[in-house]
Amino acid sequence: xxxxxxxxxxxxxxxxxxxxxxxxxxxxxxxxxxxxxxxxxxxxxxxxxxxxxxxxxxxxxxxxxxxxxxxxxxxxxxxxxxxxxxxxxxxxxxxxxxxxxxxxxxxxxxxxxxxxxxxxxxxxxxxxxxxxxxxxxxxxxxxxxxxxxxxxxxxxxxxxxxxxxxxxxxxxxxxxxxxxxxxxxxxxxxxxxxxxxxxxxxxxxxxxxxxxxxxxxxxxxxxxxxxxxxxxxxxxxxxxxxxxxxxxxxxxxxxxxxxxxxxxxxxxxxxxxxxxxxxxxxxxxxxxxxxxxxxxxxxxxxxxxxxxxxxxxxxxxxxxxxxxxxxxxxxxxxxxxxxxxxxxxxxxxxxxxxxxxxxxxxxxxxxxxxxxxxxxxxxxxxxxxxxxxxxxxxxxxx
Numbered sequence: 001x002x003x004x005x006x007x008x009x010x011x012x013x014x015x016x017x018x019x020x021x022x023x024x025x026x027x028x029x030x031x032x033x034x035x036x037x038x039x040x041x042x043x044x045x046x047x048x049x050x051x052x053x054x055x056x057x058x059x060x061x062x063x064x065x066x067x068x069x070x071x072x073x074x075x076x077x078x079x080x081x082x083x084x085x086x087x088x089x090x091x092x093x094x095x096x097x098x099x100x101x102x103x104x105x106x107x108x109x110x111x112x113x114x115x116x117x118x119x120x121x122x123x124x125x126x127x128x129x130x131x132x133x134x135x136x137x138x139x140x141x142x143x144x145x146x147x148x149x150x151x152x153x154x155x156x157x158x159x160x161x162x163x164x165x166x167x168x169x170x171x172x173x174x175x176x177x178x179x180x181x182x183x184x185x186x187x188x189x190x191x192x193x194x195x196x197x198x199x200x201x202x203x204x205x206x207x208x209x210x211x212x213x214x215x216x217x218x219x220x221x222x223x224x225x226x227x228x229x230x231x232x233x234x235x236x237x238x239x240x241x242x243x244x245x246x247x248x249x250x251x252x253x254x255x256x257x258x259x260x261x262x263x264x265x266x267x268x269x270x271x272x273x274x275x276x277x278x279x280x281x282x283x284x285x286x287x288x289x290x291x292x293x294x295x296x297x298x299x300x301x302x303x304x305x306x307x308x309x310x311x312x313x314x315x316x317x318x319x320x321x322x323x324x325x326x327x328x329x330x331x332x333x334x335x336x337x338x339x340x341x342x343x344x345x346x347x348x349x350x351x352x353x354x355x356x357x358x359x360x361x362x363x364x365x366x367x368x369x370x371x372x373x374x375x376x377x378x379x380x381x382x383x384x385x386x387x388x389x390x391x392x393x394x395x396x397x398x
Contacts, residue, residue: 002272003073005158006068008096009124012210018191019129019130019185019191020130020145020146020147022187022188022191022192023126023129023130023146024126024145024146024148025148025149025184025187026085026089026122026126026147026149026182026184026188027053027122027123027126027127027146027149027153028149028150028152028153028156028181028184028186029089029092029122029153029177029180029181030122030123030149030150030153030186030244031118031149031150031151031152031153031154031157031340032153032154032156032157032176032177032180033061033092033115033153033157033177033181034058034061034062034119034153034154034157035153035154035157035158035245035246036157036161036176036177037054037057037058037061037171038054038058038066038158038246038249038250039157039158039161039162039165039173039249039263040161040173041054043059043165043170043173043174044099044100044102044108044209045100045101045103045185046102046103046104046105046107046108046388047104047105048062049105050369050370051250051365051366051368052113052362052365052369053105053364053365053375054246054250054365055361055362055363055364055365056109056362056365057108057109057112057364058242058246058361058365059307059357059358059359059360059361059362060112060116061112061113061114061115061116061119062107062119062120062354062357062358063116063354063358064113064116064117064120065114065116065120065123065124065350065351065353065354065355065357065358066351066354066355067115068120068121068124068354068360069120069124069273069348069351069354070347070351072116072121072124072128072296072347073344073347074123075121076128078160081128081129081192082188082189082192084121084125085121085122085125085126085188085192086185086188086189087118087121088117088118088121088122088178089116089118089122089126089182089185089188090118090181090182090185091114091115091117091118091121092115092118092119092122092177092178092181092220093116093118093178093181093182093185094115094118094178095111095113095114095115095117096111096115096175096177096178096181097111097175097178098110098111098114098115099111099115100174100175101114108354116311118181120354123350124199124346124347124350126146127143127146127334127346129173129344129348130146142282143257143281143328143329143330143331143335144277144278144280144282144284144331144334145281145368147277147278147281147328147331147334148273148274148275148277148278148330150273150277151269151271151272151273151274151277151323151327152270152273152274154245154267154270155267155268155270155271155273155274156269157177157267157269158245158249158263158264158266159263159264159267159271160173160176160265160335161173161176161263162249162260162262162263162267163260164176164260165259166258166259171215176236183281185344198398199377202262204336214241223345223348224346224348226345227344227345227348227349227352228348228369229391229392229394229395230333230391230392230395231348231349231351231352231353232352232356232387232388232391233295233333233388233389233391233392233395234333234334234349234352234353234388234389235297235323235352235353235355235356235357236356236367236384236385236388236391237298237329237330237333237384237385237388238353238362239353239356239357239361239384240302240380240381240382240384240385240388241269241273241302241381242357242361242375243249243321243324243360243361243364243380243381244269244306244322244377244378244381245266245269245270245363245385247285247368247377248262248319248364249262249263249266249326251310251374251377252265252266252315254374255374260329265316265319266317266319268316268319268320268322268323269319269320269322269326270323271323272320272322272323272324272327273323273326273327274327275324275327276323276324276325276326276327276328277327277328277330277331277334279327279328280294280327280328280329280330280331280332281330281331281332281335282331283328284331284332292393292396294328294329294332294333294394295328295329295332295388295389295392295393296389296393297325297328297394298325298327298328298329298330299328299329299385299386299389300386301321301325301326301389302322302325302326302385303381303382303385303386305318305319305321305322305325305326305346306318306322306378306381306382306385307378307382309322310374310375310378329388329392333392359379363375365376365381367380375394385390
């Protein structure tokens with residue numbers, strides 16, 4: 001009798017590789033929409049947002065993540081993974097369109113939150129599917145490949161939307177995140193064929209997600225000790241680079257760069273993450289004992305690049321190196337779930353990540369707005385990267 005994993009893979013027309021590509025593109029749409037606000041914020045109908053307002057808009061997108069992480073096993077069990085992802089992508093498109101029509105900051109915040117609910121669902125469910133049901137490559141390499149969707153989406157957003165805005169096409173730029181999300185929903189509907197997956201989703205299998213039997217508070221409490229340190233490491237590492245790339249356009253503009261130049265330079269780390277994230281995952285899979293070295297090089301080397309990018313006039317080199325070094329830890333960090341083999345590992349990991357993402361960007365924005373000290377942004381990023389490395393080492397030693 002075929003396993004549930006093989007039946008899920010069979011439902012994708014091209015097998016495991018098609019499944020991985022579709023999941024990656026769906027996550028790319030999430031990152032594209034998340035980053036788009038840094039360039040579209042001045043085009044909204046709502047009154048102008050300052051640095052603190054931008055930080056809130058960034059944080060709100062991932063604010064539902066904690067709740068989504070807690071409820072994702074139940075959602076998968078009730079609706080199936082494919083249907084859940086399709087519905088979430090359509091919710092992203094709806095939230096984006098509502099954001100563009102919002103006439104007040106309050107409505108804009110609410111619309112961003114609605115889009116974020118969809119984005120967080122896609123973000124969690126797709127990584128769980130890739131981890132447990134896609135046999136395309138070894139675990140660290142597979143995690144690195146799908147994780148590359150985040151830098152790819154961020155880089156595409158900064159480059160494409162920056163180019164459209166610089167050419168006086170803010171309207172086209174504003175609708176593009178919604179179009180990307182809707183197109184991804186159509187792709188998932190074609191590739192994953194929800195009706196055929198209804199009886200093969202992880203949540204419907206006896207040995208699958210905890211959502212199949214319900215998730216008690218004690219289930220989360222029992223898995224938390226095993227996930228806390230890798231969750232803090234993964235969360236701080238990611239939030240550091242999210243803050244760095246999200247606030248970079250504003251920092252670069254304040255240093256005399258034009259809109260297009262600022263968005264182009266800010267996107268450089270993300271473009272190189274597209275290569276360095278899967279490369280780091282592949283190398284970590286080949287050299288299992290060297291995972292901590294990739295994390296160390298990425299976190300410590302990335303922090304040095306962030307520092308130098310602020311201190312020197314030649315920005316491009318250090319933004320490029322930040323992308324080359326900074327992407328190496330992702331595969332090794334996400335592969336920790338392969339050791340835990342707990343159905344709630346990834347929901348708990350992303351619960352920690354989303355809490356950090358909810359709190360830190362608004363704090364950084366508020367500090368920048370209150371002090372006016374540009375160095376506060378790279379300083380916070382460096383602190384987070386060093387802390388991420390220390391937490392990872394502590395987890396490795398435990």
